[in-house]
Amino acid sequence: MNIKTMEGLAGAGASISLISTPMSVAKEAERKGDTDKMQRALGYAAGMKEQADQYGEKAGEGMKADAEEMKEQEKMLREELTEARRRERKELEKRLKEEASGSEAGVSEGSDLADLQISPEGKSQAESAGEGAVAGAGDTAAAKAGMEDTTYDSSGAGLHPAPAAGEYVDVTV
Secondary structure, eight states: OOHHHHHHHHHHHHHHHHHHHHHHHHHHHHHHTOHHHHHHHHHHHHHHHHHHHHHHHHHHHHHHHHHHHHHHHHHHHHHHHHHHHHHHHHHHHHHHHHHHHHHHHOOOTTSGGGGOOOOHHHHHHHHHHHHHHHHTOHHHHHHHTTOOOEEEOTTSOEEEEOOOTTOOOOOOO
């Protein structure tokens, strides 16, 4: 909150609360019939009202300044977010170009694929699949070797054996 706003609101509130004293004096003077005293009291009340109006204007100026500051902050925030999005988009485009160039050039020494290793289980499955391919019956060769089809998750851990071809699967919804 702007200082002008705080000062204006506090001053206007104080001035309005101070008006009650001269107004009560004016009412008492009116009852007694003392017009001079009543006019002086009403003059003080009018002065307090003018002072409250001035503080109100100061509070209005302060609120306008607050609104302008908020607009500037929002504008700066939008610009920062826009710049961040541009940077992210450039990084994404750069990564996509690197991936595209990596797939076109094959496996380069600096890529993640250069460090790729096949697990012993994968090697044994590849060997048994190779034997089955030579024999001409891929599924039966794997079954003869005692190997079951396995599903893997993204971390490379085996989940559960997949059902063999032709096996009955009951699915109820």
